Amino acid sequence: MAKRPTKPADEPASDDPPLPIGAPPQSNVPELSVSELANALKRTVEDRFGHVRVRGEITNYRGPHSSGHVYFSLKDQNARLDAVIWKTTFFRLRVKPQEGLEVVATGKITTFPGKSSYQIVIDTLEPAGAGALMALLDERRKRLAAEGLFDAERKRPLPFLPAVVGVVTSPTGAVIRDILHRLLDRFPRRVLVWPVRVQGESCAAEVTAAIEGFNALPPGGPIPRPDVLIVARGGGSLEDLWGFNEEIVVRAAAASAIPLVSAIGHETDTTLIDFVSDLRAPTPTGAAEKCVPVRAELIEQTAVLARRLSGAERRLLDAHRRHLVSLQRVLPAGPQLLMHPFQRSDRAGERLRAALRRALDARRLRLSHLTHVLARHSPQAELARASERLKGLHARLRQGLSARMALARREADGAQRRVDHAEQRLRSAYFRIIADRQARLDRLDQLRRMLGYESVLARGFALVRDEQGTVLRLARDVTPGMAMAIQFADSAVRARAEGDAPPEPPAPPRPKRGKDKTGGGQGTLF
Structure with a gap:
């Protein structure tokens, strides 16, 4: 186990408790959260750079976002910088961003804590030099020309x-x-x-x-x-x-x-x-x-055209006058020209007068003929003829009506005779059918009396019924004290059964199953 190092003699004594073996050394650096550190970096970057002008090529441009903001990147040979244009700024831009366009962007450097990255918020955007403007202009010209605007x-x-x-x-x-x-x-x-x-x-x-x-x-x-x-x-x-x-x-x-x-x-x-x-x-x-x-040129040109028009009018009139003179030399005099038309007019007048006379004579002849016809068919003559025709028709009508009425009477008499004859035949047929039906009914009634139970009752028999009217055919159907109705030939009487119930009839004998003594399959008849 390692030993703790000893303190030098000249080091002042410390009141802190000794650190445990293997513990990390204590530090005076304060602890920061991620948000605090990100905000501190954001303030540092914004305070250090502020507004900058950056030159680069636009990349990753996809047009405005659904929110209206624009996001893309600026790049050169060695680095890339994220860029954003807010919606209100994008509408004010004179030069809109395009993919691959080299621009100079002016804006504010800031950080985006959500991605731990830095970016530029662009305020203005302009092409980087005349070359970029010409390239943008050429691309726009080709696109609009393709639409047919030029x-x-x-x-x-x-x-x-x-x-x-x-x-x-x-x-x-x-x-x-x-x-x-x-x-x-x-x-x-x-x-x-x-x-x-x-x-x-x-x-x-x-x-x-x-x-x-x-x-x-x-x-x-x-x-x-x-x-x-x-x-x-x-x-x-x-x-x-x-x-x-x-x-x-x-x-x-x-x-x-x-x-x-x-x-x-x-x-x-x-x-x-x-x-x-x-x-x-x-x-x-x-x-x-x-x-x-030019107004003066128009006035001068108008004057020249007016002079040319007046000259053309004079020349045209002179030409027409010369042509008329030449025609007068060729054409005959006026009375000679009118001679034949006058003659044709006179002949036409004579033909017209003759035609009028002929038409007038024809009209007079037709009028006299119509007058003669009208005299023959004057209203008085027509009325008299109509009266005669009416009287004749009246007489014919009366004669026809009389003949029709006589014919109708004859037809009515014949019809009445036929009806009387049919009535007689119908009555005889009716009585004959009634007699046939009555004879048949008598035969059926006689057969009924012959076959009915009344004839049996007349021979000394009786018909027994219970209270419900059911016919009692067997003695075992009668019980002691049972009310009954007995029908005789002349009338019915009521009765009540007395005594004991009749015995049950004996059962029929059963055939023996054993073999008969004769040994045959069929029994004897005796």
């Missing part, structure tokens, strides 16, 4: 002379002044300006609202609906023009029912709204030039 068939022509021009731009920049000045120089038109921010986080939302707002104006309302829209902005970097690359702006421009002209940046600048607009202008001034024609 097809040439969707492009619409601009109105030749719009009455109202809608402009979506900043009201304080030089763009709106250039557009108004150019419209005033070429052809003054009414201009409606929808003020928006042309860069920054709210740029895309404001431009989208402006396009949709112009399209929502009713035609003929208090605020006139524009005939063409201009979305304009001056030049700038790719980051400054990024609001016009947002998907919501592109889809709003594609859905616009009003023809739209995009004038974003300078001629070398290209945004996604340029692909979906009906016309792309290199500059805002160029957009104004494409929307309206």
